[in-house]
Amino acid sequence: MGVVVTGTALFYGLGLLAMLITYFMPSNKDKGLTATLVVLTTVCTWLLWLITFMVQVNPLIYPIMPVAEVAVE
Structure with a gap:
């Protein structure tokens, strides 16, 4: 589970960086809306990455594998 923890930490760090920028x-x-969208985007991209990885x-x-490819000559 090291990869999942590393990826989660990376997304958390990028989300935190985006929040600091906003x-x-x-x-x-629209500052509140921007902050909400940053959090929502971070969570959605993390979830997409996690599901794809899993x-x-x-x-x-x-x-x-087809039977014809399994036969050894």
């Missing part, structure tokens, strides 16, 4: 942006009326580590459907 915090130091010039004031405008499917590749433990596939539900394994590849089936």
Whole structure:
């Protein structure tokens, strides 16, 4: 599970960096919306990465090799 923890920490760090960037942006009326969108984007991309990683580590459907390719000459 080292890869999952490393990837999660990476997304957490990038999300924190994006939040800091939005915090130091010039004031405008949409600052709260921007912060919400940054958090939502970070969570959605992390979830996409995690699901993709988990499917590749433990596939539900394994590849089936044709019988003709299995025969050794």
